[in-house]
Amino acid sequence: MISEEIPDTYSGKSIIIKNCVKKFADITALNGLSFDINEGEIFSILGPNGAGKTTLINIMNGLLKPNKGEVFVGGHNIKTDLNEIKKK
Numbered sequence: 869m870i871s872e873e874i875p876d877t878y879s880g881k882s883i884i885i886k887n888c889v890k891k892f893a894d895i896t897a898l899n900g901l902s903f904d905i906n907e908g909e910i911f912s913i914l915g916p917n918g919a920g921k922t923t924l925i926n927i928m929n930g931l932l933k934p935n936k937g938e939v940f941v942g943g944h945n946i947k948t949d950l951n952e953i954k955k956k
């Protein structure tokens with residue numbers, strides 16, 4: 869399980885999003901989004917077209933970089949540990 873690789877402060881969390889901002893030119897797709905998902909929790913992302921769902925998923929999988937904020941997937945920081953995230 870991933871819990872062995874997660875620092876103490878992140879134990880029990882599979883996803884952590886902190887103050888995530890993503891802009892495309894003058895469009896702000898994500899405006900300071902924060903939430904976390906517990907390990908083993910099932911979640912869904914709901915919202916109308918243009919709400920930023922795909923943008924968020926693409927930040928979590930490394931296809932896009934956020935302008936601001938911290939994102940951890942499986943205890944790994946997308947800024948420094950994308951390869952570990954992709955392995956999972």
Ligand SMILES: Nc1ncnc2c1ncn2[C@@H]1O[C@H](COP(=O)(O)OP(=O)(O)O)[C@@H](O)[C@H]1O
Nearest residue numbers: 892895897915916917918919920921922923924
């Ligand atoms: N590559 C891009 N270039 C410019 N604007 C984009 C791009 N991707 C998404 N957007 C804009 O960001 C906002 C969020 O889009 P998106 O994440 O695709 O929403 P959803 O998946 O919830 O429909 C929309 O206003 C969209 O037009």
Ligand SMILES: [Mg+2]
Nearest residue numbers: 918921922923
């Ligand atoms: Mg979409």
